[in-house]
Amino acid sequence: xxxxxxxxxxxxxxYLADKQERLxxxxxxxxxxxxxxxxxxxxxxxxxxxxxxxxxxLNCYACRSLRxxxxxxxxxxxxxxxxxxxNHFSTQIATQVATNYYSLYENYINTIHCDGAMYPATxxxxxxxxxxxxxxxxxxxxxxxxxxxxxxxxVTDELPNALSAVYTFYHPDYKKSALGVFSILAQxxxxxxxxxxYLYLGYQIDECQKMNYKNxxxxxxxxxxxxxxxxxx
Numbered sequence: 001x002x003x004x005x006x007x008x009x010x011x012x013x014x015y016l017a018d019k020q021e022r023l024x025x026x027x028x029x030x031x032x033x034x035x036x037x038x039x040x041x042x043x044x045x046x047x048x049x050x051x052x053x054x055x056x057x058l059n060c061y062a063c064r065s066l067r068x069x070x071x072x073x074x075x076x077x078x079x080x081x082x083x084x085x086x087n088h089f090s091t092q093i094a095t096q097v098a099t100n101y102y103s104l105y106e107n108y109i110n111t112i113h114c115d116g117a118m119y120p121a122t123x124x125x126x127x128x129x130x131x132x133x134x135x136x137x138x139x140x141x142x143x144x145x146x147x148x149x150x151x152x153x154x155v156t157d158e159l160p161n162a163l164s165a166v167y168t169f170y171h172p173d174y175k176k177s178a179l180g181v182f183s184i185l186a187q188x189x190x191x192x193x194x195x196x197x198y199l200y201l202g203y204q205i206d207e208c209q210k211m212n213y214k215n216x217x218x219x220x221x222x223x224x225x226x227x228x229x230x231x232x233x
Contacts, residue, residue, distance in 0.1 A: 003026070003030060003031060004027055005025060005027060006025040006027045007023070007024055013057075019057070022056055023053040026040055031052070032135070034136055037159060041159060044223040044226075049128045051134075052134065062206070063203040063204075065200070065203055066200075067198040067223075068199045068201065068219075069198065070188060070191040070197060073192075079181060082178045085178070086179075091145070094143055095141070102126050104151075104152075104153060104170070105121060105153075105169045107172060109169070111172040130155050132157075137159060139156070139157055140158055140163070140190075144179065149171075151179065152169070152171065154167075156190075159196075161196060161197045162196050162200055163187060163194070165184065165199065165200065165202065184217065218231070219231060
């Protein structure tokens with residue numbers, strides 16, 4: 001079946017200096033379903049708000065979609081240390097956005113990413129970037145708590161055969177707790193509990209310091225040359 005896609009004009013790359021970026025965007029209404037979303041993810045796409053996109057840049061292939069094989073995943077020694085270090089934290093799963101999410105998000109963006117394109121944080125940005133009606137997929141919010149204090153939220157989409165880690169934000173005071181790593185490990189555990197085959201982590205960009213951390217969860221598959229290629233440790 002042929003689907004309709006749009007192609008953006010080139011614009012400055014968000015991740016690599018002196019590079020131009022353009023996106024292939026899913027616009028076909030026949031893909032507006034959980035199964036359509038799962039198909040797009042299997043083809044290397046990613047969700048940001050209501051936009052389902054895949055980089056389609058000229059002469060650049062730096063962005064590669066990565067998914068962890070859930071059943072076979074084993075935490076490394078360093079990941080085990082993160083789990084042990086943070087075993088006093090508790091996790092909860094919510095299915096609705098709570099009123100205290102935005103203040104945590106705002107603090108995260110304005111402190112951790114004050115040099116990024118999303119600064120300064122706004123409520124409109126929070127809603128449009130993290131939430132989506134396009135995919136019709138169930139959204140999960142993996143909360144991390146320190147006693148009675150919410151310290152992190154991982155926005156996660158549920159697909160028929162996978163979870164997709166959309167975005168994680170946390171309290172800046174807990175930066176040394178490696179909450180990004182801890183959140184991925186918690187999402188992997190949740191994927192196992194739900195019987196999912198994959199956890200999609202988005203785009204691995206080796207040349208970008210902020211986007212080159214996803215290839216540490218073995219085994220994983222990486223999407224290149226329109227095929228998923230297995231990588232073992």
